[in-house]
Amino acid sequence: MLYREAGQFKASYEADQQIFPILQDRIGVLLLIGFFALAVPLFADQYWLKAILIPVLIFSLAAIGLNILTGYAGQLSLGSAAFMAVGAFGAYNFMLRIDGMPFLVAILLGGLCAALVGVMFGLPSLRIKGFYLAVATLAAQFFIVWALVKIEWFSNYSSSGVITAQQIEILGFAFEGPQSKYLLTLFVVVVMALAAKNMVRSTTGRSWMAVRDMDVAAEVIGIRLMRTKLTAFAVSSFYCGVAGALYAYTYIGTVEPEGFNLDLSFKILFMIIIGGVGSIMGSFLGAAFIVLLPIALDVFVPMLLGDLVSSSFVSNLQLIVFGGLIVFFLIVEPHGLARLWQIGKEKLRLWPFPH
């Protein structure tokens, strides 16, 4: 009964084309943002902020980036982690080498570096598709990590390319505790998620989806394939780059190129597959799922089995359960959590009636 849009008539195209056309959605999103911006920092403890909420937000941003490229524009990529690395090392170098560089500008510039690199590695997409493109982006993954280790200038000549993120300071306010870092991350992620939502519902996004669904038809109605694909690579890598910079500055603090390895790229790919390919909402759900599931297993498996088994068995069991759950999920709902969410909403519209 609560989620019913009957009676919400739209009298103008403006009203019909809002970012969230249904009143309850608008209220829901505002409540959600309000909850995470006001209530959570007040009540959540350090562990939750540092180990769960901040990484979930950062991975959501990276997942949005990959979703733009793979979910919306249909270009498979295995290089997300590498683009994150470019963002992290880019932001680090801008902070390091330019005096008085504002933090937010530095992460944006880091993102722009990633966008540039992304466009470069996106060039093969003009010729190749699908799995072959995935292999081409795999080259980006290995090359970038190798270059960041090999060219010592990037890490300011530290050993094995480790960088330590500088202190974040905006307008004289130092972001030290997890609370302030969390709020900063939340701010960046919310703004960028809304921007992504705006992009995918306008001509840019429609062109991406057109290229994804039927590239010949897209070209025939005047969409430039090259421009559209490269825009997707640029925007996607920008999002990954900013996520990488946040990863270094508000989450880990000390990062090395090897941290942005293929495993991380796959993790982000799993996030969008489980969350929902071609959905901004799904990016958040997928990131939360992948971050929370191992932690939940950590807590519940020993609770259920108690002292019956050794701790090494427990950690192995976790991997098995993790993999099993992912397979189960993909069979039950191949379109991901975002689709489940949508089905839930549709059920809610009719509730308490079945049809």
Add this chain to the structure above:
Amino acid sequence: MAREIGDVILKMEGISLSFGGVKALTNISFDVREHEIRSIIGPNGAGKSSMLNVINGVYHPQEGQVTFRGEIRRDMEPHKAAKQGIARTFQNIALFKGMSVIDNIMTGRNLKMKCNVFHHALHWGKARAEEIEHRKKVEEVIDFLEIQNIRKTPVGRLPYGLQKRVELGRALAAEPSMMLLDEPMAGMNVEEKQDMCRFILDVNDQFGTTIVLIEHDMGVVMDISDRVVVLDYGKKIGDGVPDEVKNNPDVIAAYLGTSH
């Protein structure tokens, strides 16, 4: 009828197209006049769709010359044809399956939109005004095709006949001066065919759009076409008004076979 058939706007001269050793088109010449309905017919594999692909720049003929509105064409690419006002639909539906009807038709207007990705990210001011302005035009197309009730449905869920209609809408949204329709009535029942015929005639009549049509239903072709060109095995075997073509012995032979 209000429309008047004008001068020749598209001239194909000596077009030959081959893929490796396979000759799809051999030395074909014909022209299309402004505002007319020009049909291309022929048995399967005659090269009809290849011909359309040549017209809108998907295929590049090895020989021959295409003149569109007095301009001889070089290095044609599909998006350039779109810019010149040539729209098209496909034989097997080429809609964007993941998108709603509105979004599909909106993509048809992409060439008329000026905002860039930064405007879109903000979706404020200019970008929003543009989106609303084009939505109005899209709604006009939706009204014209009488598909108001499905405007927000993802096209993948629509029945075949409606998908064909949406595809026509997407082509129409670009406000083209010439439309290439590749079997718009294939696989339809009688009522759907009648509807589609009516839309094609209305488009031609109200907007003066020149139409190049490929169709297998001879009743339809002979009824609505101004002139018909007949292909067989990549060669032109007939060209003229429907009555002429109907009585052309080569055409009859190609369709029915002859005893020798």
